[in-house]
Amino acid sequence: MKRFWLESYPPGVPPEVDTRACPTLRHLLDRSCARFRERPAIVNMGVELSYGELDRLSRDFGAFLRSGLRLQTGDRLAIMLPNVLQYPVALFGALRAGLTVVNVNPLYTASELEHQLTDSGARAIVVLENFAHTVGKALARCRVEHVIVTRLGDLFPLAKRSLVNFAVKYVKRMVPRWSISGATGMRDALAQGAREGLPEVKLGPDDIAFLQYTGGTTGRPKGAILSHGNMVANVEQTAAWIRILLNEGEETVITALPLYHIFALTANLLVFLKLGGTNVLITNPRDIPRFVAELRQTRFTAITGVNTLFNALLDAPGFDAVCAASRGVLKVAVAGGMSVQRSVAERWQRATGIPLVEGYGLTEASPIVCGNRFDTGEFTGKLGLPVPSTEVAILDEHGAEVALGETGEICVRGPQVMRGYWNAPEETANVFTREGWLRTGDMGRMDGRGFVEFIERRKDVIVVSGFKAYPTEIEDVAMLHPGVKDAGAVGVPDARSGEAVALYVVKKYPGLTAEALLEHCGRHLTGYKLPQRIEFREQLPKTMVGKILRRRLKEEAMAGRG
Amino acid sequence: MAEYPGHLSRTHRLLDGRTVTIRPVRPDDFARERRFLGELSGESLYLRFQKWVSAPKEKLVHFLTEIDYERHMAFVCTAPGADAEEVVGEARYVVNPDNTSCEFGVMISDGWHKTGIAGLLMEAIISTARSRGLKSMEGQVLSSNATMLRFARGLGFKAEAVPGDLTIRRVVKKL
Numbered sequence: 001m002k003r004f005w006l007e008s009y010p011p012g013v014p015p016e017v018d019t020r021a022c023p024t025l026r027h028l029l030d031r032s033c034a035r036f037r038e039r040p041a042i043v044n045m046g047v048e049l050s051y052g053e054l055d056r057l058s059r060d061f062g063a064f065l066r067s068g069l070r071l072q073t074g075d076r077l078a079i080m081l082p083n084v085l086q087y088p089v090a091l092f093g094a095l096r097a098g099l100t101v102v103n104v105n106p107l108y109t110a111s112e113l114e115h116q117l118t119d120s121g122a123r124a125i126v127v128l129e130n131f132a133h134t135v136g137k138a139l140a141r142c143r144v145e146h147v148i149v150t151r152l153g154d155l156f157p158l159a160k161r162s163l164v165n166f167a168v169k170y171v172k173r174m175v176p177r178w179s180i181s182g183a184t185g186m187r188d189a190l191a192q193g194a195r196e197g198l199p200e201v202k203l204g205p206d207d208i209a210f211l212q213y214t215g216g217t218t219g220r221p222k223g224a225i226l227s228h229g230n231m232v233a234n235v236e237q238t239a240a241w242i243r244i245l246l247n248e249g250e251e252t253v254i255t256a257l258p259l260y261h262i263f264a265l266t267a268n269l270l271v272f273l274k275l276g277g278t279n280v281l282i283t284n285p286r287d288i289p290r291f292v293a294e295l296r297q298t299r300f301t302a303i304t305g306v307n308t309l310f311n312a313l314l315d316a317p318g319f320d321a322v323c324a325a326s327r328g329v330l331k332v333a334v335a336g337g338m339s340v341q342r343s344v345a346e347r348w349q350r351a352t353g354i355p356l357v358e359g360y361g362l363t364e365a366s367p368i369v370c371g372n373r374f375d376t377g378e379f380t381g382k383l384g385l386p387v388p389s390t391e392v393a394i395l396d397e398h399g400a401e402v403a404l405g406e407t408g409e410i411c412v413r414g415p416q417v418m419r420g421y422w423n424a425p426e427e428t429a430n431v432f433t434r435e436g437w438l439r440t441g442d443m444g445r446m447d448g449r450g451f452v453e454f455i456e457r458r459k460d461v462i463v464v465s466g467f468k469a470y471p472t473e474i475e476d477v478a479m480l481h482p483g484v485k486d487a488g489a490v491g492v493p494d495a496r497s498g499e500a501v502a503l504y505v506v507k508k509y510p511g512l513t514a515e516a517l518l519e520h521c522g523r524h525l526t527g528y529k530l531p532q533r534i535e536f537r538e539q540l541p542k543t544m545v546g547k548i549l550r551r552r553l554k555e556e557a558m559a560g561r562g
Numbered sequence: 563m564a565e566y567p568g569h570l571s572r573t574h575r576l577l578d579g580r581t582v583t584i585r586p587v588r589p590d591d592f593a594r595e596r597r598f599l600g601e602l603s604g605e606s607l608y609l610r611f612q613k614w615v616s617a618p619k620e621k622l623v624h625f626l627t628e629i630d631y632e633r634h635m636a637f638v639c640t641a642p643g644a645d646a647e648e649v650v651g652e653a654r655y656v657v658n659p660d661n662t663s664c665e666f667g668v669m670i671s672d673g674w675h676k677t678g679i680a681g682l683l684m685e686a687i688i689s690t691a692r693s694r695g696l697k698s699m700e701g702q703v704l705s706s707n708a709t710m711l712r713f714a715r716g717l718g719f720k721a722e723a724v725p726g727d728l729t730i731r732r733v734v735k736k737l
Contacts (some may be wrong), residue, residue: 223727397711397721397731426605430708441706443728458705458728460612472604475614488613544656545667546625547702548613 002365005385005392005450006078010375014245019415023205024228025095028235028274035223036249036276044085044281045164047156049543051276054088057155057190061093061459064193066201069124069146073201076211078117078125078144079260080104080135083281085155086186088260088269090126092214093193095228098201100208102223103260106130109523110137115220117142120211120422126186128152130168132178139180150186182432205229211422212262214363215461215470223422224264224364233415234366235270237387241371243275245331246302249512251277253302256285256309261464262367263336266306285309288316291365295322295472299329305384306337306466308497311344314351323351332374334359336367337466339454345379346517347383355379360452362440364431366416370452383410383444383452390414394446402445407455409436410470460550462491462499469501469529471550477524478503488540489531490550492557501560503531506539533557564631570690576677582650584679584686587636589628591649595638596623598649603672609707610669612730618705626652635694637686639679641668650674653683654737655699657692662697692737700734 006015022028032041033055040048049057065071077094079101081087094101103406107127119127124146127135132149139147153164169175209231211223257264259281262513272279280298285291287469296318305313310333314321330352335345336359348356357374361367369392372384386392393401395410403407417438418429431439441459446452462469467499471489478487486506494500505517506550516536521530541552571585587595599607599618607615615622629636634652640647653668666687670680691699701719703710705728711721719733 195686379571397705397708414622430706439706456728460704460729476616479614479616543702544658544665545654546622547611547667549726550612550729 003386003391003450008385008449008451010244010373014388014549017233018238019229019232019236021203022232022236022274023244024203024207025092025209025231025235025270026203026228027230028270029055029096032273032276039249039276040278041273042085042088042279042281044283045156046085046297047085047160049085049088049155051395054092057089058092058096058195059198060190061089062096062193063122063196064189064199065094065099066097066199067196068189068192069171071123071352072098073101073203074208075124076100076120076122078102078104078120079148080106080123080127081124081260082106082128082129082199083255083259083283084128084152085281086126086128086150088279088280089155089190091259091269095196095209096201098203098207100467102211102213103262103265104213105260105526106394107260107526109522109524109526110134110136112221112526114138114141116223117144118211119220120213120223125149126150129178130174130176132183133176133181136178136180145561147180147183147185148186148189149180154186199423203228205232212363212442213471215270217428217466218288220473222424222427224418225420225422226366226418230366230418231266231270233389233393233530234266234368235274237389237414237416238267238271238368238371239274240388241269242332242334242374243369245374246277248274249276251275251302252298252300253277253279253304254282254298254300255279256282256303256305257337257466261337261467262363263361264304266366266368267334272302275322275371287317288312290316292322293318295319296325300326301330302332303330304336305335307335307344308338308465309341310335310348310356311341311496314344314347320351323353327353328558330354330532333357336361339462340379340381342381345381357384358382359384360454364411364418364438365414366418366442369412369414370415371408372451380451380485381453382447383454385450386412386452390416392446392452393437394444394452395433395437395439399435399437404448405445407443407445409458410440410442410452410454412440413437462489464499464501465497466526467528469548474501474503474521474525474529474531477521478505478517481512481517481520483507483509484517486540488548488550490553490557492533494532497528500532501529501534502533502553504535504537504540504553506537506554513538535560537543567631572638572682572686575680576679578677580677582639582641582679582682583647584637584639584682584714586631587629587638587652587654591627591638592623594640594647594649596629597621598652598669599623599626601671601692602669606669606672609704609710610667611692612702612704614703626654630655632694635687635690637683637690639683641672651679651683653680653687655687656697657696663700664691664696666699666701680713681717688717688737689734696737698734698736703731703733704733705729711733
């Protein structure tokens with residue numbers, strides 16, 4: 001296959017990347033910690049962690065996992081943390097100890113968590129105390145042997161630590177009651193690890209770095225197996241793409257998207273770690289006034305986000321001052337996860353003076369597949385060009401390439417593409433073509449210069465602010481309610497989040513109310529998956545042999561919006 | 563309701579040596595059909611109904627087993643089980659309101675894929691539909707269901723796009 005898009009590459013971007021110098025994420029970390037020792041690696045709530053400190057703390061944590069808990073190479077450790085200093089410490093500690101990391105959304109409900117812990121076979125979990133009650137509820141039915149609990153202020157200097165930990169628990173009452181026998185505190189774990197020391201762990205590119213969960217069309221999420229080789233390849237690919245505008249050891253990126261999501265994990269944490277940059281972790285980006293206040297105090301050169309987030313910032317009071325202060329300083333703004341609206345891109349460019357550069361990827365590809373050029377000053381409305389060492393093909397349903405410019409499924413090959421799904425050979429077989437192409441489930445086309453354009457999704461999936469919600473999972477939960485006979489979920493356009501979930505329900509008990517059903521759903525589903533709208537019907541539209549007509553439901557939903 | 567068309571029953575020897583019977587479904591298949599559905603994986607149920615189906619409801623099993631053999635025709639594939647005959651696959655069609663075309667649906671037990679029974683079941687419904695004077699047969703297939711799309715093409719179905727919905731394909735065959 002001729003990679004004709006290479007001719008459209010900006011000057012300075014290589015056609016291939018080489019991962020031999022850093023074959024695993026541990027090598028990448030070791031290298032940056034040695035080169036940028038005094039530089040701040042992570043900043044959160046005003047507290048800095050230098051590369052040197054990140055090196056020491058992650059070693060201590062890794063030593064605790066390895067020597068204290070006796071976890072072995074390939075054992076799974078779940079990390080259930082928002083963007084706080086403990087996240088990179090736990091992550092790099094686990095990777096240094098040779099463990100496989102299972103990222104968990106801290107807002108998961110007990111049943112969602114239970115599924116992920118059971119499916120991944122996690123032996124241990126690190127959780128922020130604020131979410132320990134969820135772990136407590138899920139634990140009874142999982143094989144998890146060790147729980148490490150951390151408080152929000154655990155890695156802050158003493159005075160701030162006491163203050164924050166006290167305020168979170170007693171003033172803001174953000175810690176629901178929990179009880180987990182034998183749980184270890186993060187600070188104790190670090191102290192114990194420091195005494196024991198990290199033994200030498202053999203690690204290669206084929207070792208599994210992450211089981212990164214992503215929704216499945218048939219109900220529960222499945223784990224994409226991402227090896228160290230996959231991850232370092234994508235870090236090199238993304239770094240090669242972005243570094244034409246960035247300088248090693250000088251950059252600061254705003255990390256507002258959660259690190260448990262593959263986009264921020266790779267594009268922010270790992271890429272900027274490689275570049276010796278600083279990640280400013282925003283713990284709660286939904287608190288827009290505090291977020292904007294933090295941006296005002298920070299000199300940042302890069303920011304990533306999803307359309308919803310950029311839109312919210314542009315609407316926020318005080319953001320104009322941030323923009324004024326950022327002129328000439330801010331170099332790159334990257335959007336991914338969901339389609340970027342032209343209106344948002346244009347407002348962003350007017351406000352900040354730099355374009356919103358759209359990228360494209362998916363969990364199964366670690367995730368970056370395509371990116372727009374950083375050196376051209378305008379929004380293309382396209383997903384971009386395939387990044388180095390990556391092949392993109394537009395295939396028809398037989399797996400044959402369509403003519404240039406025609407629509408087909410966007411398919412990917414490259415070193416960043418996962419090996420398969422964890423314990424799901426059938427789903428793995430379905431997602432790859434016989435020639436080894438990863439089928440993205442997105443329909444698109446490629447123009448004569450190699451720019452890929454998104455047309456529509458072929459998979460039944462609802463994308464809410466960059467997070468994927470699968471209709472079947474919502475239907476499954478709704479039908480667990482004894483008052484529900486049948487349920488159908490569809491995505492409807494939403495001004496704020498791109499898409500939102502609408503749920504159509506056939507009642508079994510006439511007394512069932514939308515409020516009661518929503519409350520039930522809230523016990524099983526994370527917030528973004530919850531229906532924005534519940535409507536009752538006598539029956540759901542179906543074909544003669546009983547297949548659901550989602551298109552009909554969508555049309556109804558659109559017509560009813562008024 | 564028409565009489566039970568017992569003459570349409572056939573016994574087949576599969577390539578792997580096993581013997582199965584393809585016959586029109588009967589109301590007394592209720593328990594067998596319910597068990598068959600109950601043992602299907604979530605994936606198989608999703609591919610057939612294209613939504614989440616929890617434990618098979620009685621109403622659905624009645625719909626699948628109590629048919630009129632005229633507008634609604636269905637065949638089950640049965641095999642000798644541990645203690646009694648069991649259903650391992652089924653296919654059906656329902657005549658559309660235009661009276662000349664029909665829609666089909668097929669389900670195979672997870673352990674019986676690639677044994678050839680899907681082809682036998684499809685053959686049974688296609689030849690029955692043809693003999694009843696129907697002009698075409700169609701089906702709604704998920705675009706992601708590459709296996710089914712390949713299978714349908716092998717039987718002479720053509721896949722068409724559905725305007726406004728890329729998640730499904732319409733497969734059609736002239737009878």
